[in-house]
Amino acid sequence: MFMVAKKVKCPKCGNIIKIEGNPGEKITIVCPKCSTKGVYIFPKKDDTTRDIKEEIEKNIEYVIQVRGLSKTYNSVKAVQDVSFNVKKGEIFGFLGPNGAGKTTTIKSILGLIHIDGGYISINGYDITKYSKKAKKYIGYLPEKVAFYDNLTAYQNLCFYADIKNVSRDACKPLLQEFGLIEAMNKKVGTFSKGMKQRLGMARAILGNPAILILDEPSNGLDPRGVALVRRKILQMKEDGTTVFISSHILSEIQEICDRVAIINKGVIVAEDSVENLGAKLKLKPRMIIELEEISEDIVETIRRMPGVEHIDVLDKRKLEVICNSEIKAKVILAIEENKGKILNLQTKEPTLEEVFLRLTEGG
Numbered sequence: 001m002f003m004v005a006k007k008v009k010c011p012k013c014g015n016i017i018k019i020e021g022n023p024g025e026k027i028t029i030v031c032p033k034c035s036t037k038g039v040y041i042f043p044k045k046d047d048t049t050r051d052i053k054e055e056i057e058k059n060i061e062y063v064i065q066v067r068g069l070s071k072t073y074n075s076v077k078a079v080q081d082v083s084f085n086v087k088k089g090e091i092f093g094f095l096g097p098n099g100a101g102k103t104t105t106i107k108s109i110l111g112l113i114h115i116d117g118g119y120i121s122i123n124g125y126d127i128t129k130y131s132k133k134a135k136k137y138i139g140y141l142p143e144k145v146a147f148y149d150n151l152t153a154y155q156n157l158c159f160y161a162d163i164k165n166v167s168r169d170a171c172k173p174l175l176q177e178f179g180l181i182e183a184m185n186k187k188v189g190t191f192s193k194g195m196k197q198r199l200g201m202a203r204a205i206l207g208n209p210a211i212l213i214l215d216e217p218s219n220g221l222d223p224r225g226v227a228l229v230r231r232k233i234l235q236m237k238e239d240g241t242t243v244f245i246s247s248h249i250l251s252e253i254q255e256i257c258d259r260v261a262i263i264n265k266g267v268i269v270a271e272d273s274v275e276n277l278g279a280k281l282k283l284k285p286r287m288i289i290e291l292e293e294i295s296e297d298i299v300e301t302i303r304r305m306p307g308v309e310h311i312d313v314l315d316k317r318k319l320e321v322i323c324n325s326e327i328k329a330k331v332i333l334a335i336e337e338n339k340g341k342i343l344n345l346q347t348k349e350p351t352l353e354e355v356f357l358r359l360t361e362g363g
């Protein structure tokens, strides 16, 4: 059995008393300050679980830890045995097709739904045991932002500043930053989807949270809004914030995320940097070759070469070739042998979209 150390508060004088005992043990405590007597029973715990939890709690280089998360709605297994870690200061992308379990995972991390199994910690705090403490670190943008429609943008933001114990002085600069200063005295009920999303971002970063959880932050935003949010995310990372972001816009995730996890049908199918995922899946780089003129001979010769996976004529001058790295030089030689003149050559690494499509096939 493991001895468990615990601090208890004397109900009479408020003195904090340190006690030790075994799970299930009943002990009598006498307060050394006011001599009040009491009884404490150490909760029974499964030793293995306790062991794992202690190891996780110590390891707080991981700001978010999810271990064996499972959640079923009636008979629908929304997430099954989901595990991943988010490191301090990184931007972590969470991707998956519709209905894959992203929002369920996010709601579980935030302690908003009852989970069937697993363990989640935020900065080392078990979300089920220390929900209040854990949530203090988090700024959250939900998938569907909601505000008090009959309050103005400024009043709404002040309301949340009060809840978060943040000075109301922070509200106007945020409204300015998200392009809402002119609309700050308008009721949110009159706002467009994009304006509500911008206000949602402002609310999420009120008080400079250490962890930012964003569920589809680009929802309803115009390109200027998307760029604004992206710039803000990168700036927050510079300032040390850890960002967890779920999105369908794969190019955006590829540009800003340090690592990604891909979830499909409730199961994590990959967790790594985009580059490493591409390498693991043996995805081949694409060559875009610009020629003075494309001839049938060139296309057919390349098509027949062993190691060439795909060739496509993009336009009058451009060819796309996907092949093993080792035969790239042979492809170029074949073009020259067939009297082709190369004007430009670009190699593109596998995109997150290719990785995503490969890992969620049939999803």
Ligand code: ATP
Pocket (backbone or CB within 6 Å): 073, 074, 076, 077, 078, 096, 097, 098, 099, 100, 101, 102, 103, 104, 105, 143
């Ligand atoms: P999307 O990208 O479409 O928002 P998602 O990856 O966020 O999807 P979830 O919303 O987590 O997916 O849903 C995962 C599964 O759980 C789906 O099959 C969904 O229908 C189901 N589900 C989610 N919430 C509930 C609920 N409250 N009651 C019943 N089933 C639910």
